[in-house]
Amino acid sequence: MQSFDFRYLSQEDILDLNIPYIDVINAVEDVMSKFAKGLCQLPVKIHVNTREATYINAMPAYIGGEREATGMKWVAGYPENRAKGMPVTWGLMVMNDSDTGAVKAVMDARWITAIRTAAVAAVTAKYCKVKNTENITIIGAGEQGRWNARLMKLVIPELKRIYIGDLYEAATKAYLAKMQPLMPDVEFVPIYTDDERQKAIDASQILITATQRSDKPIIFSEMLHKGMLGIPLESTAWEGKTYTRYADRFVCDDWNLVQTYLKDGKYTDGLNDEYELLGDIINGDAVGRASEEEFVITSSHGIALSDVAVGQMILKKAEAAGVGTMLPLMKEIDIIR
Numbered sequence: 001m002q003s004f005d006f007r008y009l010s011q012e013d014i015l016d017l018n019i020p021y022i023d024v025i026n027a028v029e030d031v032m033s034k035f036a037k038g039l040c041q042l043p044v045k046i047h048v049n050t051r052e053a054t055y056i057n058a059m060p061a062y063i064g065g066e067r068e069a070t071g072m073k074w075v076a077g078y079p080e081n082r083a084k085g086m087p088v089t090w091g092l093m094v095m096n097d098s099d100t101g102a103v104k105a106v107m108d109a110r111w112i113t114a115i116r117t118a119a120v121a122a123v124t125a126k127y128c129k130v131k132n133t134e135n136i137t138i139i140g141a142g143e144q145g146r147w148n149a150r151l152m153k154l155v156i157p158e159l160k161r162i163y164i165g166d167l168y169e170a171a172t173k174a175y176l177a178k179m180q181p182l183m184p185d186v187e188f189v190p191i192y193t194d195d196e197r198q199k200a201i202d203a204s205q206i207l208i209t210a211t212q213r214s215d216k217p218i219i220f221s222e223m224l225h226k227g228m229l230g231i232p233l234e235s236t237a238w239e240g241k242t243y244t245r246y247a248d249r250f251v252c253d254d255w256n257l258v259q260t261y262l263k264d265g266k267y268t269d270g271l272n273d274e275y276e277l278l279g280d281i282i283n284g285d286a287v288g289r290a291s292e293e294e295f296v297i298t299s300s301h302g303i304a305l306s307d308v309a310v311g312q313m314i315l316k317k318a319e320a321a322g323v324g325t326m327l328p329l330m331k332e333i334d335i336i337r
């Protein structure tokens with residue numbers, strides 16, 4: 001009797017594949033390019049909210065062209081989990097066969113979410129940064145603060161210094177203890193006061209915020225200077241007019257998704273009509289910055305295409321290496337009893 005099986009990959013299975021981070025960056029860059037060429041399907045993500053300030057998102061996508069891929073991420077974000085010793089962002093990814101719809105794999109989605117978010121920021125930096133980007137400021141010393149440092153260095157070889165700040169001094173100290181040994185060729189400088197934060201921003205060519213979502217902005221136009229790239233991972237951390245009045249250029253991964261956040265009031269001063277799509281910039285159909293003086297701001301709210309692209313890469317590597325556990329889904333076609 002025929003058996004329909006799928007591959008199950010735990011987080012540790014994925015970690016054991018030792019996927020080079022640059023491969024993830026390249027996969028994300030490739031899928032953004034395909035998206036801009038109209039080769040993909042990307043319905044707007046939907047969600048349930050079981051508790052205040054939480055979400056569980058359903059995120060399907062299809063990638064066409066060469067190396068087709070289909071899948072869906074079911075991912076939860078529960079900020080209170082940290083205090084419970086549990087992951088804040090976690091879930092599952094399902095990969096399907098594009099010809100038959102068969103489930104090919106079910107895998108952990110935490111690693112994928114963490115790395116693909118930083119990879120989108122890294123690809124944005126690659127195309128939108130000023131030429132000489134020696135200093136970056138990161139506000140938020142959590143999961144994304146760490147991943148962004150890791151991946152930024154891969155696309156910005158000239159990067160010398162990362163200023164790191166957090167609401168909690170203990171978080172900054174834990175960050176330094178983890179990241180400095182991992183990245184000895186970068187100098188990590190802690191930010192503990194408002195004055196130190198301003199000096200860090202003044203010295204930086206990129207400012208990344210990776211804080212928890214809040215209605216109160218922490219970045220204001222007066223803190224910024226021209227010739228910077230701003231990368232908010234949570235649009236509400238930046239004052240509304242940083243997008244509408246201070247920025248010279250707005251870059252996003254998906255304009256449709258940005259519109260849903262706009263309708264939700266996540267840009268308190270609205271948005272200008274002009275925008276550049278990251279994929280168009282990659283394809284050479286738009287520019288990431290027109291001069292060294294521009295202030296470029298980016299909004300990437302996270303699209304399933306990057307998850308599916310990374311999921312497909314993991315699946316191919318796992319198949320080749322025989323990693324994971326094959327689980328039976330079904331045998332019988334006729335199931336009426």
Ligand SMILES: NC(=O)c1ccc[n+]([C@@H]2O[C@H](COP(=O)([O-])OP(=O)(O)OC[C@H]3O[C@@H](n4cnc5c(N)ncnc54)[C@H](O)[C@@H]3O)[C@@H](O)[C@H]2O)c1
Nearest residue numbers: 117140142143144166167210211212213233234300301302
């Ligand atoms: N766009 C995307 O695709 C995407 C994907 C994943 C996460 N995110 C967003 O990125 C952000 C960071 O995620 P994470 O997983 O790193 O979270 P995290 O909880 O691991 O880290 C957040 C850190 O920010 C600090 N923080 C909170 N408020 C602050 C403030 N006002 N000033 C300074 N520091 C502050 C916290 O103390 C914490 O250390 C979240 O807002 C999350 O929703 C976006």
